[in-house]
Amino acid sequence: MTVNEQSSPLAQTLAPAPLLLDDPDWWRSAVIYQIYPRSFADGNGDGIGDLAGVRAHLDYLQQLGVDAIWFTPWYASPLADGGYDVADYRRIHPAFGTLEEAEKLIEEALEHGIRTIIDVVPNHISDQHAWFQAALAAAPGSPERARFWFHPGKGENGDEPPTHWPNNFAGDTWTRTTNPDGTPGEWYLHLFTPEQPDVNWSNPDVPQEFLDVLSFWFDRGVGGIRIDSAALLVKDPALPEVPENPGPGEHPNTDRDELHDVYRSWRALADSYPGTRVLVGELWLPDIDRFTAYLRPDELHTAFNFDFMARPWDAGELRASIEQTLTAHAPVGAPSTWVLSNHDVTRPVTRYGREDSSFAFAKKRFGTPVDVELGRRRARAAALLTAALPGSLYVYQGDELGLPEVEDLPLDRLEDPMHFRSGGVDPGRDGCRVPLPWAGAVAPFGFGPAGAAEPWLPQPAAWAGLTVEAQEADPDSTLNLYRAALALRRSDPDLGDGxxxxxxxxxxxxxxxxxxxxxxxxxxxxxxxxxxxxxxxxxxxxxxxxxxxxxxxxxxxxxxxxxxx
CATH class of the missing domain: 2.60.40.1180 (Golgi alpha-mannosidase II)
Structure with a gap:
């Protein structure tokens, strides 16, 4: 019996969707387009992007020349962190559509020669997930709580959190619960927001659940899984503080050696399906050798190369990043990935137009000066540079239009927790998530049908010249530059991996x-x-x-x- 038959109740009744492209190495040279569902296209007119909007624009994606589309989480979620707080992996968020629509989208994309990659968030779930609600209702030491990191506090009366680990979104990493009688209870761990409790990978329920989730979506024909926060899953159960200079494998909640067994089990499951179902890790690791250890032949296929994206616009810096990346990948035989931005990062047009053109989350501030024309010129150059490098290429929606970061969003429209947890100092990530402009001279620029509600984030009036419609009519536009580059990349045997x-x-x-x-x-x-x-x-x-x-x-x-x- 195959792995998928063991772990998925659907394996007996639901055959995997046929893959129209049968190249087992498609992922080594693939151009993968990232879709942030809320902001790509609104099909039903409620101001929020959805699966119907994506299905209506598959021709656009095919003409752009992409091999796969990667969706940030489209599942049922309270959206405390843009969908990365998943309440149910087997349901689609109602604002985006239904499970049936997701199945149709996967099938229709394949008919356009485009695979679908979905996002899985194995480090944490939503506090509204049935597991966590059951844990809150259960007593300390219960099986329900054992799926998470519930722990007594330190100090008198347990008033101090179990550790002082830093939080990825600033603020605390532990939140204290309240007992049924109103007294303070145990603390639970969340490396992100309190609405995103970390799950405990030492508990057998957790790895089995995620294998079942992967099977659920592989059975529906997805071509791959992007793994969020892939280095954070396993924690040291002794809960030590973070050392000042942790050595390899010594960090209590990042890059633990036990993680490799998790991804070996995922790879075995992926390889049990027909066609190549890729595993792509989001790994923010400064040690390039520790990074590439996850890319051994029985673990992840590829991982995001964030080093290049974070470097300033400087020949020496970029050359060093390229050399370091290619040198580290060579021994494990994995292709490099190249990416200029994503839904978390300041857009290249804005980033490259600043005096400091590097990127770091801690440096984001309101009011940083930017030369947009300089930034756009450099972003166009960077697009061709990365498209010519060996390996796979990621394009974040809107970068093919040369969109800048929107830095003057009304404060009352901001939703990103990074902004609020910074005390309002960090502008957050909403500026790169503004809905795309498709057509017309005024907002909402064809984002939704005629008479649709205002988009969930407002678009700048200056985007009238950056719509898909306007750029299709301009042979020198950024959109047409991307189309030409991706067409050459696909047709030229010297490009892609090699x-x-x-x-x-x-x-x-x-x-x-x-x-x-x-x-x-x-x-x-x-x-x-x-x-x-x-x-x-x-x-x-x-x-x-x-x-x-x-x-x-x-x-x-x-x-x-x-x-x-």
Whole structure:
């Protein structure tokens, strides 16, 4: 009996949806488009993006040239953290649609040659999840509470939390419960908000439940799983404080060695299904060797490479990141991933237009100056640079339109807990989650049908020139640059996964140039002056018009070369 037959009650009755693309290595070179469901397209007119909106725009995604779409959580949730507080993995959030619609979307996307990747959040669940509600109603030491990290407090009367671990969203990591008689009770752990209690992976109910969740969705034809906060699941049961300089595997709640057994079990399940069902980890780990250990052949297929995304617009910094990433991935045989942004990160157009163009959550502040035109020029160059690197490519919705971060949202419309838990200092992540502009000259720019409710976050009036409709009519638009780049990436055998070599030029440190295969060179000018291109036969694509045959600053060109050059 296969693993999926053992763990899923549906395995006997629901055959996996057929995969129209049968390449087992599709994921090694895939272009994966991230969809934040609330903000992609509104199909029913209530101001909130939904699955009907996505289904109506599958042609757009196919024309863009993507191989897969990754959805941030679409499950039933109170949305305390944008859906990353899951109340039920087997139901779709009513604002997004129904389970039947999700099944139709997966099937229709496959008919367009596009696989679906869903988000799973194994570190925590919603405080409204049936498990946690049962735990609150149960007594200390009960089986219901054993699925979580309930613990007595320290100090007199247990008034101190069990640890002082830092919280990913600022604030406390423990919340104290109240007993039925009104007296203070045990504390429970949450590395994020109090509405997101951490589950206890030492309890056998937890790993089995998540294997069942994976089977539930693999049975419905999804092509892969993106794993949120993938390094945080396992905790040291002794609950020590975080050491000042923890060594490998010594952190009490991050990158514990036992995690590898979890992902080996997930990989075994994924491999028991027809077609390649990929596992993609969200791993924020500074040690590149610890990072790539998760990518061994029997664990995760790939993991997000956040290092490149966090680097400033600087030739030396970007080259170091590329070299470090490719060198670390080589021994485990896994492809690198390249990503410029996501639903958590300041958009590239804004980030690259700042004096400090690197990214760190702790540095986000209101009122940081930005040169949007400079940022857009650099973002276009970065798009071509990353699309030419070996491995898979992620595109966050709206980056193909060159959208900037929206930094003047009304304060009463902000929802992100990072903003509130920072005491209002951090603007939060809502600015990169504003609904997409599709058509028309005024908001809501075709986000929903005629007469639809106002979108859940307001769009800037300046986006009139950035709609899909406006950019389709402009041959030099960012949208058409992305379409051309992804079409070349798919058709050119030198691109995608494969060989890579630096090309040294007379420009030195100001120019990033590398060869892919025998006939392709990508060149990025990160200096202040136009630079002469390496010898070539043809310019295939450029992010900015050439100046007298030279590549202007903050620009990338793709070149066809003779193999003898």
């Amino acid at each position: 060989p890579f070599a630096w090309v040294e030029t007379a420009a030195g440190d100001e120019l990033l140039a590398f060869r892919r295969g025998d006939g392709f060179v990508s060149v990025t000018n990160l200096g202040r002056h136009p630079l002469t291109l390496p010898a070539h036969d043809e310019v295939l694509l450029a992010s900015s018009p050439l100046i007298g045959g030279q590549l202007p600053p903050d620009s990338t060109a793709w070149l066809r070369i003779n193999s003898q050059n």
